[in-house]
Amino acid sequence: MAEIDVAVLIIDPSVEAKIRAKHALTGDEVREVVLYNGKAEAGWEDHPKHGLRLVVKGQTYAGRRLIAYLMPANEGDPEEGTFVLKTAIAEPAG
């Protein structure tokens, strides 16, 4: 299996506002999962519209499950390690 290191995760305030409004998710929760959770899973998705993106699925320490969609900051070298959060989806409560 290929390896990827998300060394830097950039979360634009507008994206944070979007995920907060749509899913009551915070950037810190996404960081928890992407940067710290040892059980998080990831995969490359070649989306027909959004292009190549890294999809990360995991849960926060508090137990919220989420899926984050990250774009490589350097399209020429997607494995360079810097990613930009595009959006994230949280499992609905209940």
Added chain:
Amino acid sequence: MGIMNVVENVGMNEGDFEREPTWDEAVAAFEAVEPVELVRSARKIVVIYCYTDGSFVATSPALAGFEVTGSSLHEARRQARDALAAYLDPVVEVVERFPDPPIETAGVSRSSIGTDSPNLIFEPHSRSGSRAFVSSRSARVPS
């Protein structure tokens, strides 16, 4: 698109209009991605221990909802380590920060405060809480 829609949509990105997948759709799509192993470079999180209401409490600014309590600092550290070991990637280093030594020993419910009035002694109204309101009436200056 009506003029009101144009006005309401000012400042929004094109992607904001796209319907997001539901959670179930996103999970199903995730099963189809090419899996990669997440490897983390060395990073640290801070765990802060504080003494409150007779217990030691560990929290971390990096982990919302992380809070473990122990009757002793040793117990709080053990529980925090166990909880973090189950959650964190093994390469993540935990940096522990401990409370300053208490000013006075247990059983003495008064403390000296203030650098400009070193002799002023306050007796808290409540002996149970760690944060007690002190009014000026309870302040006395030793002769």
